[in-house]
Amino acid sequence: MILLPRPAILLLLGATGLGASVWSVSSAHDDASVRETVLKSEQDRESGRARLGREFYFTRAMYRGHLGRYPSWKVDFPKADVQFLIGVRRLTNIDAYEFENPVGLDDPDLRKYPFLYALEVGRMALSPGEIEGLRSYLLAGGFLVIDDFWDLDEWRNFEYEIGRVLPEYRIVDIPMDHPLLSSFYEIEEILQVPNRGLGAAGGRTWECWNPCDPELRGIFDENGRLMVVINWNTDLGDAWEWVEQPWYPWRYSNFAYKLGINMIVYGMSH
Amino acid sequence: MGPLLANVFEFLFKYRPVVFENGRFVFGAPWPVLLLLGVGLVLLLFPLISYLRVHGRLNRLDKAVLTGLRIAVLGLVVFCLLRPMLVVATVVPQENYLGILLDDSRSMQIVDGENTRSEFIREQFGPDGSDLVTQLADRFKLRLFGFSESIERVSGSDELTFTGNQTRLGQSLDRARAELSTVPLAGLVVFTDGADNSEAPLNETIMQLRSRGVPVHAVGIGRETFDRDIEITRVEAPRAVLQGSAVAVDVMIMHSGYSGETVQLNVEDGGRIVSSQDVELPRDGEIATVQAHFEVEEPGPRLLRFHIPTEANELVEENNEREVLVLVRDRREKILYFEGEPRFEVKFLRRAVADDENLQVVIFQRLAENKFKRLDVDDPDELAGGFPTTREELFQYRGLILGSVEASFFTHDQLQMIAEFVGQRGGGLLVLGGKSAFAEGGYANTPVDNVLPVVLQAPVDDDTDRFFAELDVELTPFGQSHPVTQISGDPATSEERWAELPAVSTVNPIFDVKPGASTLITGSGDGIEDAVVLAFQRFGRGRVIAFPVQDSWIWQMHADIPLEDMTHETYWRQLLRWLISSVPDPVIASIPKDRVGLEERVTITTEVTDSAFLKVNDADVRAYVLPPSGVEQSLELEWTVEEDGEYVVDLVPQEEGLYEIRVSAERAGEPVGEAITYFEAAEPVEEYFGAQMRSSLLRRIADETGGRFYTPETVATLPEDVRYTESGSTVYEEKDLWDMPIVFMLLVGLVATEWGFRRYRGLI
CATH class of the missing domain: 3.40.50.410 (von Willebrand factor, type A domain)
Structure with a gap:
């Protein structure tokens, strides 16, 4: 969780070619063209033009919580979002808006973005307005991806908060043969994606007090539609955020991009 | 000519008009006509010269009037001397x-x-x-x-x-x-x-x-007009619909003597009233066209009865009622949706029709370059080779939805095949908006452009300056009563609901429809007026709908839409059901009318095509006729020779009730297809309509x-x-005209006029 000025991030991404395998799939784009694209996108962003009429916005949930003085929803923001979107745009043909799109859970505009990402929910403390906003969002057809929360304490907090949102639905395991895991890439194993300070350097990959396994869970509605995907004991966001770094393990960033894209493609078709 | 006028004519002209109409006019004088004309001319010159030479109190006008009258009298005499007559043929x-x-x-x-x-x-x-x-x-x-x-x-x-x-x-x-x-x-x-x-x-x-x-x-x-009568002149209903579909039926009502009065139009399905509305009757002689809206729930042949209760003093009661036979199908119709990119429209369309047991939307979606996904296919082989490349493969679907996929993705043959899917197979094509759809997708001047109901404008080349507008939608007058737009009970509440819906966005600037196309919904906003939001046209045997909107899912997701609201689901179900409602099967059986009299000969006509929808002339076609008594009869149909793929056989119903006719076609022992149709054998009522x-x-x-x-x-x-x-066998009769009373009256009249004029002028 290091915050850099946005232009610096983008230039850095362009200059490094994003190192990881996800960038190697297309050899047609050299560093210069990536840089040019990034700069052009930045100009568009400033003018607001690029935002209009896009199909997909990587929307991050802004919610009430606490992480000292820093709001927990903002972890890895916006670098992880923007870097992930570059991968999404290069690996798929989703017409995705290139930049971050944070929206409050109690903001009526939330319903305009059917895909929602939220992390560090172990520190989530939703207001009544946010509960109502998120509930109506999910029941109307929105798709929520939860990421980067660890151990039982944080689980309990999330379980309590989501229970206030969807009291009538249960959290269940998502089986490995679920279409979510084959919606774009075939994913056969759920990896524990570490944050930059842990497994990335070769040590333990968990942030729990004791070793813990990554879990992929979900909440389905009465028609069997997946409303919420819960990535527990893993940190996909950090893998997106540090993918350009040579020292960040390819294995984790590759998995994080695959699962992230699968969740988006699934969320856009199911 | 009325009888009084005819009598007057006969009195004046001696003969009835028919004699003049059939007769040939000749002069029958025994002397040479030229001689008589010469004598007549001399006689005419005499008064002329006489009057010109007279001087005194006569002024020029007097001379002209008197000369004219005298010439007229003498001319009439000469005419009679020529013995005018009619030669007319009469029967022996x-x-x-x-x-x-x-x-x-x-x-x-x-x-x-x-x-x-x-x-x-x-x-x-x-x-x-x-x-x-x-x-x-x-x-x-x-x-x-x-x-x-x-x-x-x-x-x-x-x-x-x-x-x-x-x-x-x-x-x-x-x-x-x-x-x-x-x-x-x-x-x-x-x-x-x-x-x-x-x-x-x-x-x-x-x-x-x-x-x-x-x-x-x-x-x-x-009588050419009745004093007081109401008649259901015509009912236009689809011959077949899917179970649970919203049906809009046009009913034309004519009347005389009830101008301005309100009558009730009821629609009954099996004795149950499914629709009832008040109709204010227009002026005498004008036709009131109203639309009855209802849903058909029970599958099978449904005899719908359209009825207006008899008013006081109506001349003909039997024409207040019409029955229409509608086949309600309970089957799953397959529609192929090809989407060129991951889009939320796919997700929400699938959800909208998920509970509709009569619609199966097969998704073929491009996720990335050369990476495709198939959803809701029947078997692993379906679409395994990509978008269909053969007619057989594509024509198995009844509808095709094209999303944001550029024209260059397809080969020219595939584009042509899509056009033929509509024009020849009779399939329904729905084209959605998107950055790679319509002109922006390069469809201008392609075979698909030919079938589209909208006019494609030149696309904006500059990617950064692409068109984008958020549009508030509004029904056109035609759209107000169309079955696709009935999202809330009746047309009036549907129209109100449409006006409340949140704006949708488009990246395809489309403002004009082609001649013959109909616009159902327009949109305005962001400085744009009357952009086309929903338009359709018939092309060949099929229908094409243009819906250049990229996020209709907003009608489901927007914060203003209550969670229990079914607008989005209803709209998509009705849109897709209507898209494929008239799509033919490979084998079609038809009867010229729903109601046939006992002992009245009726022709069963069957059109047979193969899986590529090419006409088949060498099929073995049999009709299995199931009369109300349940004793099935088998009839062999013969190819008509005049029309490719058309087979007919005549049937004479002997019992009253509903007849089921199942037609089966085989070719070289292999089944080609089956079709089913119905008719009702009952006392015909046509005589009471337009009577x-x-x-x-x-x-x-x-x-x-x-x-x-x-x-x-x-x-x-x-x-x-x-x-x-x-x-x-006829002979010719000569009918003298010189002694017609009109001649005598004219002669007397002219002489009297001359005398009167002289008297008036003081000349006598």
């Missing part, structure tokens, strides 16, 4: 035949005068005889026929029952003419109300009669064949008029 008494056709159909039982229409025929042609028949019999050998759906020789009206189920005027005239073709025929006289309901054109009949010189004299019985006396039709037949049109009030002159004809 008792050497010619006259065919008399008497309408024996049910509509003759209508009482629109003092008595039934048939009463007039009974009076004239009854056993007691009549002046009319006596006079006709004096001149002709009479041959009487009774006609309705068929024609029979009769000896008098006592053989008529006036219960015929149809009036086939043209066919009856043809048969009567053919039967009398070997005898000298002076003409045909038809006594009828002219309420022909055979739907067969009369042109051929009239041409035959005219070319053979057979005049048809028509006696129109009945007013159709004088225009009867006048046309008479005028174009050289005959005359009569009514019961004028028919007394018929025996005399019929004499004057060139048909049959």
Whole structure:
């Protein structure tokens, strides 16, 4: 969780070619063209033009919580979002808006973005307005991806908060043969994606007090539609955020991009 | 010419108009005409010179008036001396035949005068005889026929029952003419109300009669307009719909005498009222067109009854009701949705139709370059090779949705095949908006462009300046009553609901539709006025809908939309159901009408095509007819030869009730397809619709064949008029004109005028 000025991030991404395998799939784009694209996108962003009429916005949930003085929803923001979107745009043909799109859970505009990402929910403390906003969002057809929360304490907090949102639905395991895991890439194993300070350097990959396994869970509605995907004991966001770094393990960033894209493609078709 | 005017004419001109119409004008003077004209000229010059030479109190005007009057008098005398006459052909008494056709159909039982229409025929042609028949019999050998759906020789009206189920005027005239073709025929006289309901054109009949010189004299019985009557003139309903579909049926109501009054139109399905609405009737003679909206729930053949309760003093009660047979299908119709990129439209469309057991939307989606996903396919092989490349593969679907996928993705053959999917197969094509759709997808001037209902504008090349607009939608007047737009009960509340819906966005600037296309929804906003949001047209056998919107899912997700709201689901289900509602199967069986009379011959027509929807002429086609009694009958259909792939067989229903006809086609032992259709065998009611006396039709037949049109009030002159004809055995009669009363009156009048003028001017 290091915050850099946005232009610096983008230039850095362009200059490094994003190192990881996800960038190697297309050899047609050299560093210069990536840089040019990034700069052009930045100009568009400033003018607001690029935002209009896009199909997909990587929307991050802004919610009430606490992480000292820093709001927990903002972890890895916006670098992880923007870097992930570059991968999404290069690996798929989703017409995705290139930049971050944070929206409050109690903001009526939330319903305009059917895909929602939220992390560090172990520190989530939703207001009544946010509960109502998120509930109506999910029941109307929105798709929520939860990421980067660890151990039982944080689980309990999330379980309590989501229970206030969807009291009538249960959290269940998502089986490995679920279409979510084959919606774009075939994913056969759920990896524990570490944050930059842990497994990335070769040590333990968990942030729990004791070793813990990554879990992929979900909440389905009465028609069997997946409303919420819960990535527990893993940190996909950090893998997106540090993918350009040579020292960040390819294995984790590759998995994080695959699962992230699968969740988006699934969320856009199911 | 009315009877009074005809009498005045005959008094003045000595003869009836028919003599002048049929006669040839000649001068019959025994002296050379030129000599008489020369003498006449001299006589005319005499007063002219006399008056010119007179001087005194006469001024120029006096001279001109007096000279003119004198010349007119002398001219009239010269005209009479020339012995003007008419030479007219008349029949030789008792050497010619006259065919008399008497309408024996049910509509003759209508009482629109003092008595039934048939009463007039009974009076004239009854056993007691009549002046009319006596006079006709004096001149002709009479041959009487009774006609309705068929024609029979009769000896008098006592053989008529006036219960015929149809009036086939043209066919009856043809048969009567053919039967009398070997005898000298002076003409045909038809006594009828002219309420022909055979739907067969009369042109051929009239041409035959005219070319053979057979005049048809028509006696129109009945009133041309009823004082008080309401009639359901027409009901236009789809022949087949999917179970649970919203159905919009156009009902045309005509009336006389109830202008401004409100009546109730009910629709019943199996005795249950499924729709009821008040209809305010327009001015007399105008047709009220209303739309009945309802849903059909139960599968199978449904006999829908459209009914207006009988009003006080209505002349014909039977025409207040019409029945329509609609086949409600309970089957799963497959629609292929090809989307060129991951889009939320896919997700929400799938959710919208997920609970619809009659729709299966197969998704073929491009996720990345050369990476595709298939959803909701029937088997692992379906679309495994990509977007269909053969007609057989594509034509198995009844509908095709094209999302944001550029035209260059397809080969030219595939684009052509998509156009043929609509035009030849009769499939439904829905084109959605998106950055790679319409002109922005490069479809201009492609085969798909040809089938689109909208006009494609040149796309914006600059990617950063691409078009984008958020549009508030509004129904067009046509869209207000269209079945696709009925998202909330009835048209009025649906229209209100549309106005409340949140704006949707488009990246495809489309403002014009092609000639023949219809716009159902327009959108305005962001400085844009009346952009096309939903438009359709028929192309060949199929339908094409353009919906250049990229996020209709906003009608589901927007914060203003309550969670329980079903607008999005209802809209998509109705849109897709309507898209494929008239898509044909490879084998189609049809009956010309829903209701057939007992013993009435009906033709089962079947069109057979193969899986590529190419016409098949060498199929073995059998119809399995299941009458109400349940004893199945098998009939073999024969290829018509005139039409590729068309097979027919005739059937004569013997029992009242619903007939099921299942047609099965095989080719070289392999099944090609099956079709099912129904009809109701019951007492026909056509005779009570459009039952007013159709004088225009009867006048046309008479005028174009050289005959005359009569009514019961004028028919007394018929025996005399019929004499004057060139048909049959005739002689020529000379009719002097010099002694016409009008000549004498003119002569006296001219002389009196001259005297009066002189007196007025003080010249005498």
